[in-house]
Amino acid sequence: MCLTSFQTVIMILAVAAGTQLTRWLPFWLFPEKKDPPAAVLYLGRVLPAAMTGLLVVYCLKGVAWTAVPHGAPELLAIAAVAVLHRWRGNVLLSIAGGTALYMLLVQAVFV
Known part of the structure; x- marks a missing residue:
């Protein structure tokens, strides 16, 4: 399967966004003050x-x-x-x- 440059960039951005979401979500759901x-x-x-x-x-x-x-x-x-x-x-x-x-x-x- 050969991806275009646009598809490759979109895939990288989606993976990066998913990774960042899993890193930040616990801090958003459970802040230090609570x-x-x-x-x-x-x-x-x-x-x-x-x-x-x-x-x-x-x-x-x-x-x-x-x-x-x-x-x-x-x-x-x-x-x-x-x-x-x-x-x-x-x-x-x-x-x-x-x-x-x-x-x-x-x-x-x-x-």
């Missing part, structure tokens, strides 16, 4: 844990538990993330450390 609704506060409290659980399930959905290595790299990486986060409380360190350990395990140890 308290957010109870539902928003509740979601802010429960969604991080729910999303973390969802991501763990998604990451483990393709693991062959009955075949060697029986999910060992995944479980070791999950344990490393938990230990790093408990130890340092730094999300980026936890994610980077778990990812690095997982990549090391699947590329060098459990080949």
